[in-house]
Amino acid sequence: MIPVREALEQIRAATVGLTERAQFMEVCGTHTAAFFRSGLRGLLPLNVRLLSGPGCPVCVTPVGFVDQAVALAQQKQAIITTFGDMLRVPGSDVSLEQARATGAAVRMVYSPEDALALAEKTPAREVVFLGVGFETTAPGVAWTIKEARRKNVRNFSVLCAHKTMPQAMRALLVAGDVRIHGFICPGHVSVITGAGLFSFIPKEYKIPCVVSGFEAGDLAAAVAMLLRQRNEGRAELEIQYRRCVYMEGSAPALALLDEVFEPADVAWRGLGVIPGSGLALRAEFAAWDAERKFPGLTLPAPREPAGCRCGDVLRGVCLPPDCPLFRRRCSPTTPVGSCMVSSEGACAAWFKYGGTMDGVEDNMRNPSAGG
Amino acid sequence: MCLAIPARIVEVDGAVALVELDGIRRKINVAMVPDAVAGDYVLVHAGFAIEKWTAAQAEETYALLREMQGNPDGVTPAPETRRGA
Numbered sequence: 001m002i003p004v005r006e007a008l009e010q011i012r013a014a015t016v017g018l019t020e021r022a023q024f025m026e027v028c029g030t031h032t033a034a035f036f037r038s039g040l041r042g043l044l045p046l047n048v049r050l051l052s053g054p055g056c057p058v059c060v061t062p063v064g065f066v067d068q069a070v071a072l073a074q075q076k077q078a079i080i081t082t083f084g085d086m087l088r089v090p091g092s093d094v095s096l097e098q099a100r101a102t103g104a105a106v107r108m109v110y111s112p113e114d115a116l117a118l119a120e121k122t123p124a125r126e127v128v129f130l131g132v133g134f135e136t137t138a139p140g141v142a143w144t145i146k147e148a149r150r151k152n153v154r155n156f157s158v159l160c161a162h163k164t165m166p167q168a169m170r171a172l173l174v175a176g177d178v179r180i181h182g183f184i185c186p187g188h189v190s191v192i193t194g195a196g197l198f199s200f201i202p203k204e205y206k207i208p209c210v211v212s213g214f215e216a217g218d219l220a221a222a223v224a225m226l227l228r229q230r231n232e233g234r235a236e237l238e239i240q241y242r243r244c245v246y247m248e249g250s251a252p253a254l255a256l257l258d259e260v261f262e263p264a265d266v267a268w269r270g271l272g273v274i275p276g277s278g279l280a281l282r283a284e285f286a287a288w289d290a291e292r293k294f295p296g297l298t299l300p301a302p303r304e305p306a307g308c309r310c311g312d313v314l315r316g317v318c319l320p321p322d323c324p325l326f327r328r329r330c331s332p333t334t335p336v337g338s339c340m341v342s343s344e345g346a347c348a349a350w351f352k353y354g355g356t357m358d359g360v361e362d363n364m365r366n367p368s369a370g371g
Numbered sequence: 372m373c374l375a376i377p378a379r380i381v382e383v384d385g386a387v388a389l390v391e392l393d394g395i396r397r398k399i400n401v402a403m404v405p406d407a408v409a410g411d412y413v414l415v416h417a418g419f420a421i422e423k424w425t426a427a428q429a430e431e432t433y434a435l436l437r438e439m440q441g442n443p444d445g446v447t448p449a450p451e452t453r454r455g456a
Contacts, residue, residue, distance in 0.1 A: 004438060030373040038439060057372045083417070085372065111418025113400060133417075136373045140419035143402055188373040191414065191422045214374070215435035243428035244414055250422060252403045344372060 007220030008043060014227035015045045023049045023179055024226055025316055027169060028186035029056025029344030030214055036353040038216035048223065051178065051316035052346035054168045055186055057133045058085040059314055059338045059345045060268045064302040065161045066091035069130055071297040072159065072290060073104035078126040081115035084108045085342045086130055088335060092303040112144040112158075119148070119156035128290045131160040136188040138162040138279055139253040142260035145281070145288050159290040160281055162261065165189050166197055167277035168268060173205050178316040182208040182226035184219070187241040192257075194249030195239050202235040213241035260285055269304075269338060270311025310337035313346050320350040327351060375416035377429040382409050390415065 002010075015022070026032055032052045035041040041050060054060050066089050072078045073096070080096060087097045087108065100106040105125075109115050112129050119127035131141045141158060148156045165186060172178070185198045195211045202209055208229035212222035222240040229236060239245050257279070266278025281289040304311075308330070309323035320326050320339070330336040332348055339345035378390035378399075386402040390413065401407050401420045412429035413420035 004435075028373055055373075083372065111400075113418055133372050136375070136416055136421065139403060139421070140400065140417055143400065143419065186373060188375050188414075188416060188421070191375075213432070213435075215432060216439050217435040243431050244422045244424060250403060252405060253421060256403070342372075 002217065002221055004040070004217045004220050007217065007224050010224040011048065011220065011227060012045060014224060014231055015047050018047045021047045021049055022181045022227060022230060023051060024182045024184060024223065025051045025053045025172075025180050026184040026212075026219075027053035027055040027165065028184075028189070029059065029342065030188070031184055031186070031212065031219065032056065032346055032349055033344045034214050034216070035219055036349040038219070040216045040219055041353075044223065048227070051180070051319075052313065052349075053183075053316060054172065054268060054271060054314045055134065055165065055189075056314075056339070056342050056344045056346070057137070057163065058089060058342035059310065060163065060168075060270065061086070061089065061132055061161050061338065062267045062269045062302065063090070063092055063304055064267070064299070065130075065132075065159070066095065067093070067299050067302060068291075068297060069096055069128070069159060070094060070099045070104070071299055072126075072128050072294060073099055073106060075297055076126060076294050077105070078128045078290075078294075079105040079107060079118065079122065080128055080130065081107050081109045081118060082130040083110075083132065085344070086132055088341045089338045090305060090336065090341075092300040112141045113147075116144050116148055116153060116156050119153050120151070123155055126155050126157070129156070129158045131158045131162050134163055134165055134186070134189050135192045135257070136186075138261065139192060139250075139256045142256040145260050145285055146256070148288050149285065154287065157288045157290040157293050158281065160261075160279065161266070162279035163266060163268070164263070164277055164279065165193075166200065167274050168271060169198075169201065171271055171274050171277075172315060173201070173207070175315070180207060180316070181230055182210070184222050184226070185209050185211040185237075187211055187213050187218075187245060190239075190241070190245045190249070192249050192253045194247050195237060195245050196247045197249075199237045202237050206235040208235045209237045211237075211239045211241050211245050213243070268314075270314035305336045308337040310339045310347070313339050320347040321354070323347070373416070375414045375421060377412050377424055377432050378415050379429075380407055380409050380411050380413060383407060388413075388420065390420075
């Protein structure tokens with residue numbers, strides 16, 4: 001492990017004389033937040049540009065999912081349990097937080113196990129957990145569903161919107177509407193799946209990939225590694241986050257995922273329906289699948305907010321300040337799009353850290369760097 | 372959402388373990404790291420341990436955190452020598 005300062009020196013040395021601006025995408029929302037919070041983003045040279053990718057789970061969850069959760073609370077009197085970030089995502093009509101203000105039962109939990117414990121404590125009420133998140137989060141949800149079956153807890157179910165990373169990255173590359181010179185790949189997804197999950201990117205698309213950790217020193221080192229690959233004309237999969245990522249993943253976690261879930265075609269905000277990019281509960285767990293358990297909900301026609309460019313932000317096509325609503329109608333207190341709600345959303349990070357010092361925003365936007 | 376932090380296991384009881392980080396203790400699930408024992412470091416995400424770490428691996432993360440806190444030489448006692456409040 002090298003100190004941040006040393007990694008920054010390597011980055012500076014590697015970018016001297018770079019004729020074309022290097023555009024790297026940090027796929028994971030937790031990386032986006034860490035780049036901003038640590039100040040690292042503003043310290044990068046002008047000819048390195050970071051784009052945020054589709055790896056903020058709350059951001060990519062489509063509006064119809066929020067509508068379903070709200071309908072379960074209002075029409076089936078279910079207690080909705082969720083990680084906190086989902087509460088304020090606008091639905092077509094209302095967010096879960098707004099539904100709660102008018103009497104719906106919505107509770108924030110730290111772990112899916114907390115939701116199961118609540119179901120056991122309140123047997124007269126249906127408890128629905130919102131399954132949102134990538135490969136990092138889904139195994140714990142799988143374990144909880146198995147535990148509900150083992151204990152025969154019948155008033156617990158999961159409304160499943162789990163997604164998997166690689167197909168979304170492939171969809172971005174196939175669409176080809178943004179130029180990416182390297183990916184900073186998600187570290188904790190890789191703990192579960194193994195870094196090998198991303199090997200198709202250098203192999204098929206000749207784009208360098210580095211699996212990174214989450215501290216400033218990790219991220220700076222990952223950027224330096226991507227630049228080195230670029231300068232040496234290599235496109236390989238490298239692991240910066242060696243203290244917990246290997247080419248193979250976690251066998252117990254992968255077994256849980258495979259036992260409880262199967263791949264499904266699911267909709268992503270901004271990317272549309274991507275084949276095989278989601279996880280659905282297998283038929284034998286139908287009794288714990290909120291989708292199957294509560295058919296016939298009355299749902300509004302899904303309506304994305306007019307003017308919101310979350311979809312373009314999630315594909316790296318534009319930066320948050322390019323959206324006409326950013327910092328005007330859309331702010332963390334009155335979010336219009338999901339990327340402004342989640343603390344890991346690109347818009348929320350830009351709002352919080354992007355314009356606080358003169359020049360910082362310009363530095364991050366790199367208008368003079370061309371390309 | 373993929374935030375995960377290293378914590379030290381204080382005790383294990385089946386799939387449940389008590390862990391400690393900076394003096395804060397809470398129960399987590401260790402079903403995915405079946406060979407974890409007291410004294411091990413684990414990476415914790417949303418109430419579940421997702422990977423086991425050696426003390427040296429955990430120390431790398433703690434060192435980076437200390438660097439960001441402007442305290443790179445680790446005047447804060449190393450986690451393994453710290454006692455929970």
